[in-house]
Amino acid sequence: MTSAASPTGPAAAPRPGEEREPDARFTFANERTFLAWSRTALALVVGGLAVAQLLPPFPGVPGARHIIGIPLILLGAAVAVFSYAEWQANQRALRRDEPLRRSLLPRFLAVTIAVIALLAAALALLSAVTSHR
Amino acid sequence: MSPSRIDDIEDVDPGLARERTELAWTRTAISFAAVGGALLRSQPAVGIPILALSLLIWELGRRPRKPGTGHARTRHLQLITVVVLGVALTALVITLVTGW
Numbered sequence: 001m002t003s004a005a006s007p008t009g010p011a012a013a014p015r016p017g018e019e020r021e022p023d024a025r026f027t028f029a030n031e032r033t034f035l036a037w038s039r040t041a042l043a044l045v046v047g048g049l050a051v052a053q054l055l056p057p058f059p060g061v062p063g064a065r066h067i068i069g070i071p072l073i074l075l076g077a078a079v080a081v082f083s084y085a086e087w088q089a090n091q092r093a094l095r096r097d098e099p100l101r102r103s104l105l106p107r108f109l110a111v112t113i114a115v116i117a118l119l120a121a122a123l124a125l126l127s128a129v130t131s132h133r
Numbered sequence: 134m135s136p137s138r139i140d141d142i143e144d145v146d147p148g149l150a151r152e153r154t155e156l157a158w159t160r161t162a163i164s165f166a167a168v169g170g171a172l173l174r175s176q177p178a179v180g181i182p183i184l185a186l187s188l189l190i191w192e193l194g195r196r197p198r199k200p201g202t203g204h205a206r207t208r209h210l211q212l213i214t215v216v217v218l219g220v221a222l223t224a225l226v227i228t229l230v231t232g233w
Contacts, residue, residue: 027204028150032157034210039164041217046168049224053175053231069228077221084214091205 022094030090037083037105041076048072060130064123068116075112079105158194161213162187168220179223186216 052069082105093100146152169183193209 024204025148025150028154032154035157035161038213038217039161042164045221045224049228052228066228073221073224077218080214080217087210
């Protein structure tokens, strides 16, 4: 029979590198964060698909919808993989009672979405200029 | 004090962490169901499997955790990652094949 300490009970600090089941609340919180990022990833994928499938074509710029949509789908895939890696790293840090690393995902997401938005604006402008000439 | 009576929910589920996590799984399942439903008309071969997976995710979120194994559910989270990647790959194929 395994003798597990109460998940919320006090315990002595572990030695460096020693692993122990963390407070259940932290494990749950880590899991919720992962799920939230997964939903974000799914939304990015579906957003990219919708851009390519549902928007009318940009006059004068063939393939513009794909130039916007495909990076969004790839971004969604990258967020899915990164969020799992971060969940794993956080869970390991919790088990070892080490500090959590700062998440790189918010900056990665913000920068990539900003670049895609600028790209979309440039394509819309290009389409407006070429089709009104 | 009777041990069978729950006087304070905080003793069973501190911070309601378990319940909030179950709700997060439910939100995730609904997200997948919405995507599957949206694809049902244009791409039923893609929409129906995603709808089926959303039911599986709903069920996984409600399933109690095995005692003694910790609370981390690595396999479940790996499944979510693989499903999102699968949807991304399918979306990529649909986008590359159609609509040019």
